[in-house]
Amino acid sequence: MATTIDRMPDLAAEDWRAGLDDARLLEILHLLKLCRYFDERMEALYRQGRLPGAIYSGRGQEGTHVGVASALRKDDSLFPTHRDLSAQLTKGLDLKRVMAQFWGRIDGYTRGRDGNSHIGDWQGNRTWTVMSHLPIAYPVACGAALAYKRRGEPRVAMAICGDGSTSNGRWHEALNVSAIFQLPVVWVVNNNQFAYSTPNPLEFAVPTIAERADAYGMPGVRIDAQDVLEVYRAAHEAVERARAGGGPTLIESVSLRWRGHAGHDPAKYVPPGLLAEYMENKDPVKRFQDLLFLHSVVDEDAVRGIDERVRAEFDEGYAFAQASPFPVPEEATMGLWVEDGYWAREPSREGGNEAG
Amino acid sequence: MSAGTLEAGAAGHGAEPRGKRSDDGQATYLVAIAEALWEEMERDERVFLLGEDIGVYGGAFKVTEGFIERFGPERVMDTPIAEETIVGMALGAAMEGFRPVAEFQYADFMSSGFDEITTALARYHYRSGVPTPVVMRAPSGGGVRASSFHSTNPEPWFAHTPGLKVVTPAFPADAKGLLKSAIRDDNPVVFLEHKWIYRRIKELVPEDPDFLVPIGRAEVRREGSDVSIVTHGAMVHHALDAAEELARSGVSAEVVDLRTIQPLDTETVLASVAKTNRALVLYESHRFLGTGAEVAAVIAEEGFEHLDAPVKRLAPPNVPVPFSPTLEDAYLPQVSDIVAAVSELSAW
Numbered sequence: 001m002a003t004t005i006d007r008m009p010d011l012a013a014e015d016w017r018a019g020l021d022d023a024r025l026l027e028i029l030h031l032l033k034l035c036r037y038f039d040e041r042m043e044a045l046y047r048q049g050r051l052p053g054a055i056y057s058g059r060g061q062e063g064t065h066v067g068v069a070s071a072l073r074k075d076d077s078l079f080p081t082h083r084d085l086s087a088q089l090t091k092g093l094d095l096k097r098v099m100a101q102f103w104g105r106i107d108g109y110t111r112g113r114d115g116n117s118h119i120g121d122w123q124g125n126r127t128w129t130v131m132s133h134l135p136i137a138y139p140v141a142c143g144a145a146l147a148y149k150r151r152g153e154p155r156v157a158m159a160i161c162g163d164g165s166t167s168n169g170r171w172h173e174a175l176n177v178s179a180i181f182q183l184p185v186v187w188v189v190n191n192n193q194f195a196y197s198t199p200n201p202l203e204f205a206v207p208t209i210a211e212r213a214d215a216y217g218m219p220g221v222r223i224d225a226q227d228v229l230e231v232y233r234a235a236h237e238a239v240e241r242a243r244a245g246g247g248p249t250l251i252e253s254v255s256l257r258w259r260g261h262a263g264h265d266p267a268k269y270v271p272p273g274l275l276a277e278y279m280e281n282k283d284p285v286k287r288f289q290d291l292l293f294l295h296s297v298v299d300e301d302a303v304r305g306i307d308e309r310v311r312a313e314f315d316e317g318y319a320f321a322q323a324s325p326f327p328v329p330e331e332a333t334m335g336l337w338v339e340d341g342y343w344a345r346e347p348s349r350e351g352g353n354e355a356g
Numbered sequence: 357m358s359a360g361t362l363e364a365g366a367a368g369h370g371a372e373p374r375g376k377r378s379d380d381g382q383a384t385y386l387v388a389i390a391e392a393l394w395e396e397m398e399r400d401e402r403v404f405l406l407g408e409d410i411g412v413y414g415g416a417f418k419v420t421e422g423f424i425e426r427f428g429p430e431r432v433m434d435t436p437i438a439e440e441t442i443v444g445m446a447l448g449a450a451m452e453g454f455r456p457v458a459e460f461q462y463a464d465f466m467s468s469g470f471d472e473i474t475t476a477l478a479r480y481h482y483r484s485g486v487p488t489p490v491v492m493r494a495p496s497g498g499g500v501r502a503s504s505f506h507s508t509n510p511e512p513w514f515a516h517t518p519g520l521k522v523v524t525p526a527f528p529a530d531a532k533g534l535l536k537s538a539i540r541d542d543n544p545v546v547f548l549e550h551k552w553i554y555r556r557i558k559e560l561v562p563e564d565p566d567f568l569v570p571i572g573r574a575e576v577r578r579e580g581s582d583v584s585i586v587t588h589g590a591m592v593h594h595a596l597d598a599a600e601e602l603a604r605s606g607v608s609a610e611v612v613d614l615r616t617i618q619p620l621d622t623e624t625v626l627a628s629v630a631k632t633n634r635a636l637v638l639y640e641s642h643r644f645l646g647t648g649a650e651v652a653a654v655i656a657e658e659g660f661e662h663l664d665a666p667v668k669r670l671a672p673p674n675v676p677v678p679f680s681p682t683l684e685d686a687y688l689p690q691v692s693d694i695v696a697a698v699s700e701l702s703a704w
Binding site: 015077109110114118122123127131133136137138139140141142145146147148157169170173176177180191212275324326328335336337338339342343344 | 371404430435436438440441442443444445447448449450451452453454456471472475476479480481482483484485486487519543621666
């Protein structure tokens with residue numbers, strides 16, 4: 001098992017840009033900032049009572065999400081969790097439709113059938129429509145990877161789960177099966193140190209999650225998620241190895257969940273000193289921005305421009321979501337079976353945009 | 357596909373005489389199922405099988421014996437004992453365009469894959485619009501002295517879960533035609549084979565590779581005028597035996613074979629009850645909230661004006677399937693129980 005956790009980041013290293021050109025580095029900065037801003041604004045709306053349902057903040061873990069998803073191609077598939085909306089946005093989901101989903105509107109990716117980050121866009125961006133029973137998509141990722149291998153396609157499936165999921169039997173089943181059949185799949189564990197309120201030492205009795213890879217017969221790597229490019233490097237290596245027929249890899253990306261499990265959870269179980277250390281010294285967004293400043297990829301104007309773009313995208317998404325109609329009640333019973341044709345046609349837009 | 361291929365294949369159960377049609381062309385339920393799988397794999401290369409011990413070993417019941425020689429280990433995929441992953445993997449492959457057929461060694465073990473079946477597979481299309489054509493085959497049912505963990509009838513679990521079709525054929529031809537329909541269906545289908553029927557029941561089964569039996573249609577197996585016995589699976593055969601016995605005492609029983617539990621063919625059931633005015637609902641899942649509970653409710657709710665007697669249910673009690681012959685026979689409805697139940701209804 002390789003690890004970068006205890007290595008001090010070298011901001012001036014020769015390979016600091018991980019093989020990415022300026023345009024891609026700027027896009028990563030944009031995504032990091034968009035995801036952070038989205039997370040903060042949505043939480044504010046939730047606390048104001050202006051957002052129905054639940055929110056699952058991924059704040060502090062953007063390094064993992066943007067880093068791993070940036071290593072995928074458009075036709076690679078991604079199987080994320082509710083915590084990983086930032087990875088879905090990186091994969092290409094449309095923020096407007098994402099926001100329509102949060103407000104239960106017809107333009108959301110699930111047409112109002114699900115809410116918040118229980119979202120996906122299989123037809124377009126090849127992302128799994130998230131389910132709560134984690135890691136429910138781990139076995140499914142095996143199936144997608146099996147399909148690519150069977151057809152000889154140079155494609156890869158990537159699944160993300162949290163540290164909490166690694167205690168579940170399916171996690172072990174999926175890793176084991178992926179190694180037996182040498183499937184082109186990358187297993188990402190977003191270790192944010194808490195499964196809801198349960199800390200790592202009550203989730204597993206080995207020092208790290210990544211070292212379990214040895215027991216399944218695949219490479220394992222533990223990386224520090226404060227460094228998005230370190231995450232990207234590890235993910236890129238794993239993705240390309242899988243694409244080339246080298247089988248699965250386990251990546252443990254370590255961060256801290258800055259907020260509670262969901263919007264209602266004040267997360268008082270997180271030691272304040274630990275939280276302060278991460279927020280002040282290990283902020284993946286700030287760290288990456290500093291890196292780009294250091295290497296003159298951005299200046300103050302460029303950053304201001306990105307910040308303005310992010311705000312405009314959010315405001316546009318919000319306006320789009322509020323204007324999008326609710327689904328009509330009659331559609332509740334449609335779309336269960338393929339043959340009723342509901343999903344093959346445009347849905348009704350007659351639902352109005354006032355909730356009953 | 358030529359008849360010759362079929363002979364070499366489904367019959368390529370090879371050394372196993374039980375794997376072949378008999379000389380007069382009759383096929384057991386087990387052979388009919390093997391033929392359906394074989395033909396669909398010949399017809400559509402997206403179809404593949406996965407499950408425990410199905411390849412080299414040929415399956416616990418030898419349904420897929422000879423398949424790996426013809427289709428290879430990629431399409432007859434032996435998996436480790438990992439039911440959640442068998443189902444999840446089938447779902448993922450289906451999302452990428454394959455048409456997987458997963459075999460459970462026994463229907464009892466579907467509970468080991470329950471979450472992937474009822475949460476992932478069943479609910480994916482409703483929320484995403486992505487078709488998930490997965491068939492899950494599983495030997496179900498009791499009466500073979502296999503005790504608590506090899507005799508379950510799990511159809512209520514899955515019929516209660518929106519998004520799964522549930523099929524429970526009683527005859528070889530239906531098993532073949534329904535399995536072929538299930539494999540061609542764009543939705544997930546739970547295909548419950550009944551192990552009591554596997555080698556007991558044989559009949560002439562169509563050889564036309566496009567022979568299909570539609571999912572969701574019941575069949576009247578025996579016409580009658582005095583009482584309707586609405587049933588499915590192995591109980592169909594017990595109902596037919598009971599009807600024969602009842603006929604000798606002048607009672608004319610109609611036997612309705614549901615064939616599919618979800619979607620339920622209420623039209624055929626109600627038409628039968630409208631004719632006979634009495635209904636016995638006979639089923640092998642537990643009496644409490646078993647498949648017949650829904651059928652009885654539909655008859656009471658929509659067929660009330662036709663009824664000359666209360667709807668009667670006959671089904672196992674709410675205990676696990678016991679092993680000892682005296683206990684299992686007490687647990688499962690017997691022909692004599694059916695005769696007695698019909699006689700009670702006729703007395704109204």
